Every structure is written in structure tokens, then in C-alpha cells.
Amino acid sequence: MSALAPPPGRTWKVAVLAGMASYLDAGALVTSGIVLGGSYAEVLSLDAGTVGVLLGxxxxxxxxxxxxGGRLGDLFGRRRVFTLSLLLYAAGTVLLLLASPVWLLHVGVVAVGLAIGADLAASLALVNEESPDGHKGKMVILSNVLWIGGIVAAQGLSAVVGSWGLVGGRIMFAHLLVVAVVVLVLRFTLRESAEWVAARRAVEAPGDAEAVHFSRVGQLFRAPVVFPVVALGAYYATWNLGASTLGSFGTFLWTDLTGGGVAEYSRLSLLGLPIGFLAGLVFMRVVDRPTRRAWFAGGSTLILVAWALPALFGADRFTLIAVLLLSGLGNAFCGEGMYKVWSQELVPTLLRTTASGLTTAFARVVAALAAFGTPTLAQANPALLFWLLLTSTAVACAIGLFWVPRLPKARELEPVPDDGTAERSSPA
Structure with a gap:
């Protein structure tokens, strides 16, 4: 069957069950923000400082x-890591659901944060390695669609139970617990990545003609692997500055710079989610085709226009709504989705989740550091803030358009390992 034929049903099963890491990631971040800063704050007497510490x-x-988790995924397998991480996620949500005494919240956010960080790298690698050629990008992009689903589910549930105080908060965390347990049970039906198994066997049999050449962590910092690692880290960090600013401080910017209300901004945010969801479905159809670069360029242009509007014309209701909607559409064709695809395509098998974990951690730390100064800069000089975000987005676009396409693919650095059972290497 040709590479353009539909992928087998098992491929979809792997992609959905592993990709649910993104659903649980988004669900945890949104739910924590809503519940810890709202439903729990008043009942448990959490002050602003405590809420900030918990979320930070x-x-x-x-x-x-x-x-x-990234390093462990390369050493011990994708399946083992995403199984253990989901167990930790479930335990963390139980603690957040109990909520009292307050110290349980601190332990809970640590457990959930560790779990989602570890799960994402291992899960994406399994999706990529168990998908047939011609469908790998599509299956990885599915995780972004599920990520939006996690946001919609959390916000939709909040609209119903968000005003129920402690009970409402517990229901929202219970939703995450139920989904995590169901996904965990179903994940036990998945096998380990055949590509990873073959690569480990090759490393353990150095006389094999198909021996894997890239497996030691030090090789991440030497040519040729260091180039995709640096490119991926730089792209994700520079793009993510804008996305994390909008995600973490969108409400603050709206209320402080335009005088709008919190509920008003929440409704506007919900408008962008269906746009991103539908655009993600469209991108799934084209991401494995040669036209991908044109779609990436189009999406990047939309985000540049989005940040250029408040930089050039000032932050008002029109320009901030434009940022919200244009970036929501543009990000479907670039940003985190393309970072995930590239992180699978450019790094050899036994360094793949290590590199993904490293670059993800780097981008999140950069965003966290930038967040410390964002509110102050927004109040003192909002134009400078938006010019900085526009500049970082332009750097990301340049990396994605002119550097990443020149990098060799992982299969050009070494053959894709095959243990003779990996039917995912060609569509069935």
C-alpha cells in the first residue's frame, strides 16, 4: 500500500492513547489555574502569593x-515511562482533589508537573515510531488537536461547576483523574515501540552491521546531532515566548491595557478554540506532504501580523482580539505542532526523547524567566513588550523557514532500526 493510503486502525489507537498526554497536559494546566486561583482560593484561604507559588x-x-522523562524514555523505553508517568499523574490529581490540608496541594502540583513533563516526550516518540511513513506527521499533529480538546473540556466543565466552590474544584480534578485512569488502563494494551526495541538490540550487539551510532547523551552536544537540538530549542523557545505570554497574561493584558472584564476575555478566548481545532484537522491532512512548508510560512505570517498590530498601533480591544484570533489560527500550522513533528524527524531513535525533553525544558524555563518581568513591562512600556514578542516570533519564523529545512533527517544520519516485526515502517 502506498504511503498516502489511510493508516491502519492500530496506528490511530496508538496515536490517540499516547496523544492523550497532550489532553491531560492542557487539562491540568487550565484546571489548576481555574481551581487554585478561584474555586479553592477562597475556601482554603489561599493568598495570591501561595497561588503564584503553586502554579509556578x-x-x-x-x-x-x-x-x-526524556532521558529515561531513551534508556528504558517509551511504554514504561508513559505508564509510570501516568500513574504519578493520577496520584497527583488525587492529592489535588483532596485539597486539605494545604500542603497536599504543593505535593500534588509537583507530582502532576513531573508527570506531564515526562509523559509528553515518551508519548510523542511512540506515536512517531509506531506510525507508517507518510502518516507520521499527521499522527503527531493529532496530539495538538487533543491538546485543544483538553482546554475545551476544562473550560466547559468550569462553566458548569466553577461557581460551586470546593465541590466544583474537586469535580474538575476528578475529571482529570477519571480520564487518566481510563487512558492508563487502555495504554496497557499497547506494545513497546518496535523501532526503540530494535535500536536497543543493535546497541547491545555492537558487531551488528546495522548498529546504532547515536545513543550516548554526550552526542547531543556534538555534530551532527547538536545542530537539530540547538535549532529545535531556539525555535521552540522564541515561538513560545509569545504563546506563553498570551496564555499566562492574556487576561491581565486585556483588563489592564484595555479596561475590559475577565469574563469578557474568557468568552473571546473560547472563540479562538474552534478555529484552532478545525485548522489543526486541516493541517493533519497536509503535514506529511511537500506543501507543509507553505502552510508553515502562512501560519507564521499570521502570527507576525498578530503581534505587529499592537506593536505598531498600540494595545486596544481591536488589536488584542486580533492577536487572539490570528495567532490561534496561525499556530495550527507552526509553533508547538511543528516543533513536535521536527523533534521526531530530526533526532535519531535513542536520543529522540532525551532531545525532546531537553529542548522542551529549555523553552519552558525561558518562558518562566520572561514571565517574572512581563506584568511590570506591560504596565511601564506595553509597546516595548509587543515589539519584543514580535522580534522573538520573527526569529522563530526565520529558524523554521531557513535553518530547519537544511538539517539532515534522522534516517539520513543512521538507518531506522528494524527488528523484523515493525509493520509500522510501511502502511498496511
């Missing part, structure tokens, strides 16, 4: 989880 710690331990 969750972001930082996400980076730590990505680093550790």
Missing part, C-alpha cells in the same frame, strides 16, 4: 519532568 512550581517541575 508546576511549570518548573514540568521542565524537570521533561528532562528526566
Amino acid at each position: 512550581v508546576q511549570t518548573l517541575v514540568f521542565a524537570l519532568g521533561a528532562l528526566c
Whole structure:
């Protein structure tokens, strides 16, 4: 069957069950923000400082989880890591659901942050390695669609139970727990990545003619692997500055710079989600085709225009709504989705999740550091803030358009390992 034939049903099963890491990631971040800053704050007497520490710690331990989980995924297998990480995620949500005493919240956010960081790198690698040629990008992009689904589910549930206080908060965390347990049970039906198994066997049999040449962590910092690692880290970090600013401080910018209300901004944010969801489905159809670069260029242009409007004309209701909607559409064709695809295409098998964890952690730490000064800069000189975000986005676009396409693919650096059972190497 040709590479353009539909992928087998098993490929979709792997992609959905592994890609649910993105659903649980988005669901945890949105739910934590809503519940800890709202439903729990009043009942448990959480002050602004405590809420900030809880959410900040969750972001930082996400980076730590990505680093550790990424390396463990290359050493011990994708399946083992995403199984253990989901167990940790479930345990963390139980603690957040209980909520009292307050110290349980601190342990809970650490557990959930570590879990989602570790799960994402291993899950994406399994999706890529178990998908047939011609469909790998599509299956990886599916995780971005599921990520939007996690946001919609959390915000939709909040609209119903968000005003129920402690009970409402517990229901929102219970939603994450139920989904995590169901996904965990279903993940036990998945096998280990055949490509990873073959690569480990090759490393253990150095006399094999198909021996894997890239497996040691030090090779990440030497040619030729260092070039895609630096490109991926630089792209994700520079693009993510804009995305994380909008995600973390969108409400603050709206209320502080335009005088709008919180509920008003929440409704506007919901308008962009269906646009991003539908655009993601469109991109799934083209990401494995030669036209991908044109779609990437188009999406990047939309984001540049989005940030250029408040930089050139000032931050008002029109320009901030434009940022919200244009970036929501543009990000479907570039940004995190393309970073995920490239992180699978450019790095050899036994360094793949290590590199993904490293670059993800780097981008999240850069965003966390930038966040410390964002509110102050927004109030003192909003034009400078938007010019900086426009500049970082332009750097990301240049990396994606002119550097990444020149990098060799992983299969050009070494043959894709095959143990003779990897039917995912060609469509069935």
C-alpha cells in the first residue's frame, strides 16, 4: 500500500492513547489555574502569593519532568515511562482533589508537573515510531488537536461547576483523574515501540552491521546531532515566548491595557478554540506532504501580523482580539505542532526523547524567566513588550523557514532500526 493510503486502525489507537498526554497536559494546566486561583482560593484561604507559588512550581517541575522523562524514555523505553508517568499523574490529581490540608496541594502540583513533563516526550516518540511513513506527521499533529480538546473540556466543565466552590474544584480534578485512569488502563494494551526495541538490540550487539551510532547523551552536544537540538530549542523557545505570554497574561493584558472584564476575555478566548481545532484537522491532512512548508510560512505570517498590530498601533480591544484570533489560527500550522513533528524527524531513535525533553525544558524555563518581568513591562512600556514578542516570533519564523529545512533527517544520519516485526515502517 502506498504511503498516502489511510493508516491502519492500530496506528490511530496508538496515536490517540499516547496523544492523550497532550489532553491531560492542557487539562491540568487550565484546571489548576481555574481551581487554585478561584474555586479553592477562597475556601482554603489561599493568598495570591501561595497561588503564584503553586502554579509556578508546576511549570518548573514540568521542565524537570521533561528532562528526566526524556532521558529515561531513551534508556528504558517509551511504554514504561508513559505508564509510570501516568500513574504519578493520577496520584497527583488525587492529592489535588483532596485539597486539605494545604500542603497536599504543593505535593500534588509537583507530582502532576513531573508527570506531564515526562509523559509528553515518551508519548510523542511512540506515536512517531509506531506510525507508517507518510502518516507520521499527521499522527503527531493529532496530539495538538487533543491538546485543544483538553482546554475545551476544562473550560466547559468550569462553566458548569466553577461557581460551586470546593465541590466544583474537586469535580474538575476528578475529571482529570477519571480520564487518566481510563487512558492508563487502555495504554496497557499497547506494545513497546518496535523501532526503540530494535535500536536497543543493535546497541547491545555492537558487531551488528546495522548498529546504532547515536545513543550516548554526550552526542547531543556534538555534530551532527547538536545542530537539530540547538535549532529545535531556539525555535521552540522564541515561538513560545509569545504563546506563553498570551496564555499566562492574556487576561491581565486585556483588563489592564484595555479596561475590559475577565469574563469578557474568557468568552473571546473560547472563540479562538474552534478555529484552532478545525485548522489543526486541516493541517493533519497536509503535514506529511511537500506543501507543509507553505502552510508553515502562512501560519507564521499570521502570527507576525498578530503581534505587529499592537506593536505598531498600540494595545486596544481591536488589536488584542486580533492577536487572539490570528495567532490561534496561525499556530495550527507552526509553533508547538511543528516543533513536535521536527523533534521526531530530526533526532535519531535513542536520543529522540532525551532531545525532546531537553529542548522542551529549555523553552519552558525561558518562558518562566520572561514571565517574572512581563506584568511590570506591560504596565511601564506595553509597546516595548509587543515589539519584543514580535522580534522573538520573527526569529522563530526565520529558524523554521531557513535553518530547519537544511538539517539532515534522522534516517539520513543512521538507518531506522528494524527488528523484523515493525509493520509500522510501511502502511498496511
